Amino acid sequence: MTIGDGLVAIAAALAVMTGIFSTAGQGYVAAKAVEAVGKNPEAENEIRTMLILGAGIAETAAIYGLLIAFLILFAY
Amino acid sequence: MFQIEQVSILIVTIFLAVSFWLINKQLQTLKGNQKPNRIAAGIVQFVSWINQYTIDAMGEEYGRKFSAYIGTVFIYLFVSNISGLFGLSAPTSNYSVTLAFAAITWIFIQAVSIKTNGFKGYLKGFLDPFAFFLIPNIFGQIAPLLSLSLRLFGNVVAGSTIMSLLYMFTGWVSQFVPVIGGFNFFGVIVAPVLHLYFDLFSGFLQSFLFISLTIIFIGVETPQENG
Numbered sequence: 253m254t255i256g257d258g259l260v261a262i263a264a265a266l267a268v269m270t271g272i273f274s275t276a277g278q279g280y281v282a283a284k285a286v287e288a289v290g291k292n293p294e295a296e297n298e299i300r301t302m303l304i305l306g307a308g309i310a311e312t313a314a315i316y317g318l319l320i321a322f323l324i325l326f327a328y
Numbered sequence: 329m330f331q332i333e334q335v336s337i338l339i340v341t342i343f344l345a346v347s348f349w350l351i352n353k354q355l356q357t358l359k360g361n362q363k364p365n366r367i368a369a370g371i372v373q374f375v376s377w378i379n380q381y382t383i384d385a386m387g388e389e390y391g392r393k394f395s396a397y398i399g400t401v402f403i404y405l406f407v408s409n410i411s412g413l414f415g416l417s418a419p420t421s422n423y424s425v426t427l428a429f430a431a432i433t434w435i436f437i438q439a440v441s442i443k444t445n446g447f448k449g450y451l452k453g454f455l456d457p458f459a460f461f462l463i464p465n466i467f468g469q470i471a472p473l474l475s476l477s478l479r480l481f482g483n484v485v486a487g488s489t490i491m492s493l494l495y496m497f498t499g500w501v502s503q504f505v506p507v508i509g510g511f512n513f514f515g516v517i518v519a520p521v522l523h524l525y526f527d528l529f530s531g532f533l534q535s536f537l538f539i540s541l542t543i544i545f546i547g548v549e550t551p552q553e554n555g
Contacts, residue, residue, distance in 0.1 A: 305540055308533055319478065319486070322485065322486070322489060
């Protein structure tokens with residue numbers, strides 16, 4: 253255990269912090285979907301597909317962060 | 329260099345080839361108004377769903393051509409993503425595999441773009457709206473390749489890494505159980521729910537996202553009939 257290992261761990265933690273805003277975006281997507289279902293309950297199935305698509309795309313940034321964190325942890 | 333995923337690619341491909349052959353044989357023997365059994369009915373429904381989904385986004389002409397590719401990619405990616413459940417290391421946890429799939433999609437995007445605009449128009453598209461935008465446009469053309477492949481790869485790798493960390497942790501915890509020390513029995517309790525999420529749900533979602541984005545990227549390049 254040197255100080256370098258600690259710095260690598262901090263760097264990985266910072267990379268994972270992309271998840272913060274990605275989560276906020278996903279919450280926004282879900283809130284909008286709830287509103288949309290409240291307005292037109294008959295379109296529920298299409299809205300669910302849209303919700304999952306939008307949430308999946310919003311998740312991308314968080315996954316990139318996680319990937320970079322793994323790279324930092326295992327490459328150094 | 330030998331990589332462990334090569335074995336699982338081989339197993340998944342053989343499994344899919346055999347099951348496609350069997351299902352095809354079953355569908356060929358189906359008579360006109362005979363009631364199909366449950367598997368055949370499911371397959372027919374799946375194919376018509378893929379057809380409808382593709383044609384809705386791409387239009388009649390291109391949708392008919394591409395729906396076979398889209399359906400094949402969906403089945404292959406889904407089976408590879410859930411192959412982690414059967415003790416294989418998922419083929420999609422190797423970056424070469426996802427990069428190959430994204431590259432096929434990317435070549436299709438460029439080909440459809442060239443076919444729609446003509447080669448001159450395709451090259452002129454790089455200078456749109458004016459010449460200064462050349463470098464951003466080149467990056468914009470390459471971005472789908474990276475984003476499609478890295479999204480799928482990152483998801484599968486994240487899932488399998490988290491699962492292996494979980495198994496290490498539960499193995500360490502169950503050392504302290506007095507009688508059955510060596511047996512990882514907390515893992516048996518905790519893991520199934522997470523496998524359900526990381527392998528089944530996430531695998532389905534990522535393969536669905538992959539084909540949706542493929543359809544959208546190609547659909548943007550096709551000529552629009554109305555407007």
